[in-house]
Amino acid sequence: MEIVVCIKQVPHPEYFGRITLDRDRKTIVRSGIPAVTNPPDRHALEEALRVRERWGGAVTVLSMGPAEARSALEEALATGADRAALLCDPAFAGADSLATAHALAGAVRLLGTFDIVLCGNESADGATGQVPPQLAEFLPAPHATSVCRIVVRDERSVGVESRIEGGRLSMELALPAVIAVRREINTYRLPTVMGIMGAAGKEIRDLRAGDLAAAGVGAHEVGVAGSPTRVADIFPAGRGRQVEMLTGDVREAARKLIGKLRERDAL
DSSP states (O other), rough: EEEEEEEOEOOOOGGGGEEEEEEEEEEEETTTTTTEHHHHHHHHHHHHHHHHHHOEEEEEEEEOOGGGGGHHHHHHHHHTEEEEEEOOOOTTEEEEEEEHHHHHHHHHHHHHSSSEEEESSSSSTTTOOOHHHHHHHHTTTTEEEEEEEEOOOOOEEEEEEEEETTEEEEEEESSSSSEEEEEGGGGOOOOOOOHHHHHTTTTTEEEEGGGGGGGTTGGGGSTTTSOOOOOOOOOOOOOOOOOOOOOOSHHHHHHHHHHHHHHOOOO
């Protein structure tokens, strides 16, 4: 099995309360905030390693981001991945989910044939959940999201179970396929001392925007140029509240409450 795992480096969720906004650039200020591998992506990597342990093959970890994202790939290699690739180029900056999916799809094609692409269901920072299905559309490949169980049948098909509102949905996907997993799918492993030592000899391939041309992805499809959505403005949410105490017995207080709600067109 040739498996590609897409991971993203995000601000540490425990420090989200310290994140500030840059009103001029319309971005969040990440300086001083520790960066970690997106938590659901760790579970995607774990699932890839489990599939490889049963079926053989190789696990390639792919990420798009600044040079600092290399540390997330190094951690994945220490955890057990075979090789890694980093999409790193100023041309990728400002990408929305669509442009990100275009770049990732091009990189997957450059890496060669694949049987499964695994992703976390959403990122801790953006949380759109849009990249995995968009990636599947561009490859193209069948896909499933919110997956909490994977059973590889053979080299041609895989069974998945997805969490949906009110229950679970079981599906069969023909391979190659894109699968986005939830955290509950497994308990991920941590790097070992031997894994950390072995990671030093593993390859991290650097890919730039120009490299994607060979995979059919043009400069107009990545970064800001390839993003149909823009951040129009950012602002802190207001938290003002209006409080009014109602007096009287229960029936009288209820009548007053109904009157107040009707005044505000809430009923």
